[in-house]
Amino acid sequence: MKADVLLGLQWGDEGKGKVVDVLTPHYDVVARFQGGPNAGHTLEFEGQKYVLRSIPSGIFQGDKLNIIGGGVVLAPDLFMDEAKELEKSGHQLHSRLHISKKAHLIMPTHRLLDAAYEAAKGKNKVGTTGKGIGPTYSDKTSRNGLRVGDILCDFETKYAAHKARHEQMLRALNYTDYDLTEVEKKWMEGIEYLKQFPLVDTEHEINRLLKDGKRVLCEGAQGTMLDIDFGSYPFVTSSNTICAGACVGLGIGPNKIGEVFGIIKAYCTRVGAGPFPTELFDETGAQIRAIGHEYGAVTGRERRCGWIDLVALRYAIMVSGVTQLILMKSDVLDGFDTIKACTAYQLSDGTITRDFPYDITDGTITPVYTEMPGWQTDLTQFGSEAQFPKAFSEYIAFLEKELETPITIVSVGPDREQTIIRKRK
Numbered sequence: 001m002k003a004d005v006l007l008g009l010q011w012g013d014e015g016k017g018k019v020v021d022v023l024t025p026h027y028d029v030v031a032r033f034q035g036g037p038n039a040g041h042t043l044e045f046e047g048q049k050y051v052l053r054s055i056p057s058g059i060f061q062g063d064k065l066n067i068i069g070g071g072v073v074l075a076p077d078l079f080m081d082e083a084k085e086l087e088k089s090g091h092q093l094h095s096r097l098h099i100s101k102k103a104h105l106i107m108p109t110h111r112l113l114d115a116a117y118e119a120a121k122g123k124n125k126v127g128t129t130g131k132g133i134g135p136t137y138s139d140k141t142s143r144n145g146l147r148v149g150d151i152l153c154d155f156e157t158k159y160a161a162h163k164a165r166h167e168q169m170l171r172a173l174n175y176t177d178y179d180l181t182e183v184e185k186k187w188m189e190g191i192e193y194l195k196q197f198p199l200v201d202t203e204h205e206i207n208r209l210l211k212d213g214k215r216v217l218c219e220g221a222q223g224t225m226l227d228i229d230f231g232s233y234p235f236v237t238s239s240n241t242i243c244a245g246a247c248v249g250l251g252i253g254p255n256k257i258g259e260v261f262g263i264i265k266a267y268c269t270r271v272g273a274g275p276f277p278t279e280l281f282d283e284t285g286a287q288i289r290a291i292g293h294e295y296g297a298v299t300g301r302e303r304r305c306g307w308i309d310l311v312a313l314r315y316a317i318m319v320s321g322v323t324q325l326i327l328m329k330s331d332v333l334d335g336f337d338t339i340k341a342c343t344a345y346q347l348s349d350g351t352i353t354r355d356f357p358y359d360i361t362d363g364t365i366t367p368v369y370t371e372m373p374g375w376q377t378d379l380t381q382f383g384s385e386a387q388f389p390k391a392f393s394e395y396i397a398f399l400e401k402e403l404e405t406p407i408t409i410v411s412v413g414p415d416r417e418q419t420i421i422r423k424r425k
């Protein structure tokens with residue numbers, strides 16, 4: 001069997017959690033491969049709403065195995081809160097959630113370092129989620145990290161050495177006004193709590209499952225434009241959010257990847273700082289934010305809103321080899337007279353390009369838009385493609401043509417049921 005991969009193609013919050021939940025019945029295993037509690041994946045069903053941070057979104061559907069892979073960074077205290085909350089709402093996790101021994105641990109001092117680095121950057125700050133993601137991945141690549149597997153042997157000594165090193169760095173940054181007593185106590189409780197879960201070599205497990213014919217869905221976090229190598233650097237997260245990240249984060253060979261699902265919103269959002277060529281600063285942007293409830297699931301921050309950016313999407317599809325697109329939140333545009341899509345960029349020297357350039361710094365790009373009539377219909381009640389108004393079908397056809405990739409699923413509301421699977425032509 002091959003593993004399918006599901007990725008966000010914009011700046012995150014495309015609706016990955018909802019779609020993973022919808023697709024889970026078709027799979028035996030759902031595996032997260034990168035990121036950490038910077039993610040906020042929202043699922044709605046049976047009148048309930050859940051936000052997942054580190055736990056894969058396959059946790060709610062039947063008896064599926066969920067895996068946190070080695071590419072993930074895990075904060076034991078936040079993980080404990082998240083898992084206990086799910087158990088309180090009646091969802092048993094223990095035998096169904098396996099954790100890679102290779103996943104790196106986010107220490108309380110990583111979160112302090114995150115804050116200290118942001119403070120040091122001043123007006124150039126990234127606007128991180130403050131969860132210690134960057135410093136944890138930096139420790140990993142500089143070969144200083146602490147891994148889940150480390151908790152099984154002489155952990156206190158290892159922890160103390162890492163903490164001492166971090167505190168030295170914090171002093172160098174003049175960031176000394178903190179008290180870790182309570183946080184650390186809870187963090188250590190989280191370490192004990194983690195030990196209740198199967199801590200495994202997930203690369204062996206996943207490859208064995210694939211060999212046994214099991215169907216695996218790999219769940220991405222963040223989005224392509226936040227990828228450490230291909231995103232809008234340096235305003236990115238610290239992991240590989242593209243398809244290759246699934247290979248690295250789970251130990252799956254590239255030849256074992258099957259379908260690559262790319263999730264896109266009918267418009268575009270971004271939370272945190274950094275360039276965003278199609279951002280709207282006017283009433284239309286405010287309307288999209290209000291109707292789409294565009295506020296961060298993790299930090300509650302306002303999400304910046306703009307029109308869909310097909311230049312960035314073509315690039316995202318290219319770098320991940322996306323085979324199918326999933327279109328989310330079109331219902332948010334239900335009331336608009338016209339809809340715009342950016343099909344090309346005009347660069348500061350006047351050149352027009354359809355290829356995503358190296359530099360998209362604010363002010364260097366003027367989006368070239370195509371404007372189309374809106375559908376002015378409430379899509380949220382629709383259950384099949386046959387009901388779509390003509391203008392909406394034309395919008396979908398336009399996107400498929402521009403992006404040279406089929407749209408196979410259309411989401412018309414936050415609930416699990418508000419999902420339309422299209423027939424492949």
Ligand code: GDP
Nearest residue numbers: 013014015016017040041042329411412413414
């Ligand atoms: P993720 O991080 O990619 O999983 O996305 P988030 O959960 O952060 O943000 C997506 C938001 O949109 C959540 O609040 C979802 O409940 C909501 N949502 C998902 N699909 C749709 C849709 O088709 N229409 C509307 N109106 N909301 C949706």
Ligand code: IMO
Nearest residue numbers: 012013038039040128129133221222237271272
């Ligand atoms: P999901 O999985 C949207 C953004 C932050 C910041 C940058 C770096 O819900 O789509 P970090 O804390 O990772 O060092 O922050 O990345 N960011 C996200 N934006 N959705 C996310 O996750 C994000 N995870 C990180 O806002 O700009």
Ligand code: MG
Nearest residue numbers: 013040041297
């Ligand atoms: Mg999110």
